[in-house]
Amino acid sequence: MSLFLWPWPSSLFVALGVPTLHDTIQLDEAGLVQALQRGDETVFSAVMEEYSGSLLRLAMSFVPSRAVAEEVVQETWMGVLEGVGRFEGRSSFKTWLFRILTNRAKTRGTREKRYVPFGLPGSDSDGDDGPSLEDSLFVTEGSGEGHWADPPQGWEADTPERALLSKECRLAIEEAISGLPDNQRQVITLRDVEGVSAEEICNILSISETNQRVLLHRARTKVRRVLDPYVRGGNK
Amino acid sequence: MEKNFKQQLMGYMAGNFTCKEVAQLITEYLEGSFSLSQRVRFQMHMGLCLACRNYLRQMKYTVATLGQLPTEPVPPEVKEALMNRFRTWKKEQSSENPPSDSH
Numbered sequence: 001m002s003l004f005l006w007p008w009p010s011s012l013f014v015a016l017g018v019p020t021l022h023d024t025i026q027l028d029e030a031g032l033v034q035a036l037q038r039g040d041e042t043v044f045s046a047v048m049e050e051y052s053g054s055l056l057r058l059a060m061s062f063v064p065s066r067a068v069a070e071e072v073v074q075e076t077w078m079g080v081l082e083g084v085g086r087f088e089g090r091s092s093f094k095t096w097l098f099r100i101l102t103n104r105a106k107t108r109g110t111r112e113k114r115y116v117p118f119g120l121p122g123s124d125s126d127g128d129d130g131p132s133l134e135d136s137l138f139v140t141e142g143s144g145e146g147h148w149a150d151p152p153q154g155w156e157a158d159t160p161e162r163a164l165l166s167k168e169c170r171l172a173i174e175e176a177i178s179g180l181p182d183n184q185r186q187v188i189t190l191r192d193v194e195g196v197s198a199e200e201i202c203n204i205l206s207i208s209e210t211n212q213r214v215l216l217h218r219a220r221t222k223v224r225r226v227l228d229p230y231v232r233g234g235n236k
Numbered sequence: 237m238e239k240n241f242k243q244q245l246m247g248y249m250a251g252n253f254t255c256k257e258v259a260q261l262i263t264e265y266l267e268g269s270f271s272l273s274q275r276v277r278f279q280m281h282m283g284l285c286l287a288c289r290n291y292l293r294q295m296k297y298t299v300a301t302l303g304q305l306p307t308e309p310v311p312p313e314v315k316e317a318l319m320n321r322f323r324t325w326k327k328e329q330s331s332e333n334p335p336s337d338s339h
């Protein structure tokens with residue numbers, strides 16, 4: 001049994017809320033994987049509660065409807081159970097989960113005629129959906145050329161909390177994300193919403209680091225623009 | 237007058253980034269993929285340009301806001317269906333690999 005030799009720092013704990021027990025269980029990733037391999041129902045239930053929302057969010061960037069995304073999440077968990085015996089800990093558990101989901105969602109998305117693989121012509125493969133997004137932010141002719149057309153203002157200091165307190169603003173952000181080209185949406189969901197490292201994202205989506213950054217930049221630039229009117233006026 | 241001086245100063249600094257370049261490269265900067273010299277040039281611009289400082293802070297706030305989006309709610313029926321599939325899987329597992337068969 002090689003489980004105990006896995007190179008996880010012992011300080012890495014995954015705290016899982018178990019609603020029915022009103023308690024939390026603490027497991028390091030090796031413990032978690034072992035429990036899943038044993039078929040521990042409490043642990044499965046807790047892990048599923050913990051990650052299904054994230055999986056669903058990512059799934060919706062591959063397939064055309066929420067209903068299909070929910071099915072993909074279910075298939076992902078079945079894939080986890082089938083594959084957990086072979087999980088070797090070369091990536092974090094969360095990255096492994098996202099990769100399983102991505103593979104299932106791509107298959108499903110192709111069948112539903114939504115997912116277009118990276119690299120095909122017309123698939124927005126390099127994230128290039130038109131002229132530079134920055135063009136519209138700057139003066140393009142005359143003496144002011146190259147200057148900010150509408151110089152960025154200070155935002156409220158409590159922007160993240162404030163923005164999400166407003167339902168209207170939260171919906172606007174969600175709409176901005178769902179309106180992005182699929183690959184931009186996948187990258188910003190993983191990087192900024194889920195906090196996955198750039199390196200892991202390249203691995204999960206099979207894209208280059210440069211491509212990852214281009215897609216992220218375009219996605220962030222668009223979300224910033226949507227957020228701006230809701231949180232302007234911090235420098236007063 | 238002060239603004240003119242700043243513009244002149246920025247003009248003198250050869251190789252300094254323009255505001256547009258700052259906006260285009262901001263993700264590279266935030267993601268830590270700049271070389272040392274790019275970082276110095278970027279920060280020099282930041283030191284002199286309030287608009288770009290604001291833009292950088294806006295980008296950071298955007299990222300922070302995204303990180304605090306509430307999780308996507310998963311309907312209870314989906315969770316229930318999953319737990320049922322889990323139990324079926326477990327039953328099949330234990331009939332394929334009886335517990336006595338330890339490796």
Ligand SMILES: [Zn+2]
Nearest residue numbers: 254255285288
């Ligand atoms: Zn500037």
